[in-house]
Amino acid sequence: MNKQKREEIFRRLREDNPTPTTELAYSNPFELLIAVILSAQATDVGVNKATAKLYPVANTPETIYALGVEGLSEYIKTIGLYNSKARNVIETCRMLVELHNSQVPDNREALEALPGVGRKTANVVLNTAFGHAAMAVDTHIFRVSNRTGIAPGKNVLEVERQLMRHVPKEYLVDAHHWLILHGRYVCKARTPQCGSCRIEDLCDYKFKTSN
Structure with missing residues (x-):
């Protein structure tokens, strides 16, 4: 995947959700x-x-x-x-x-x-909590990174390093939240919702669904 595609993917994700955050409830x-x-x-x-x-x-x-x-x-x-x-x-x-x-x-x-x-x-x-540019790669982010081609890797550490390297800097702090939410609600493990996905045309996945 080239730089321009990644840039557009995160631009759209930010457009749809300008202030993403965790779904865990916390106050400090x-x-x-x-x-x-x-x-x-x-x-x-x-x-x-x-x-x-x-x-x-x-x-x-x-x-x-x-x-x-x-x-x-x-x-x-x-x-x-x-x-x-x-x-x-x-x-x-x-x-x-x-x-x-x-x-x-x-x-x-x-x-x-x-x-x-x-x-x-x-x-x-x-x-x-502290606004660092850090990437917590869980199963959702691992799947989305590999499936879309944003940051393919054989293990979570490899994917983390690829994301830190390839995600455009202006999107880096929020990228973790966008990717996890995308994996949780759109790019699901068994039934990806490709038909209603905002980044379908930019994604490298070969087995897209009509969902």
Whole structure:
């Protein structure tokens, strides 16, 4: 795919959605961090239902830590892998209090040192909470990047590097959100909605549908 096509793809995505953001509910970087940790192998809708009950009771490192693993588990037990996630969140809260003055760090190394925080989670927080040009490649973004030809790669790290290299700079901060939303609602895994896709004429996918 050439530079002009990529430029037009992101121009259209921005035209349709000028201020994209995550579908996770949060009001500060800490709430976002916890929501993203909980969202691994879970839906944003499911996480939002749990945090809607949790955050009015505890939404700081100190107050969530005070719940303990068992107390936190009661709020998040509807989410997959909640036991291990509860342990990770409690330990993350302890580290934030003891090492970071209860603040979410805005650098990758410190974020990835927190339990339950891998590269993808760190990228979401850096991008969404702090406005860094970072690309959190999940299954949706991996699929869209390969299927359209925007940034093909054999694994998530390769796709991330290709996106960081090829997405035009003016679109880089918001590109993660546009791509994930496009994959979630239009360029779906089993039944891509090619017939109603804004970028169908620019896409390299060979098996387009009439949906």
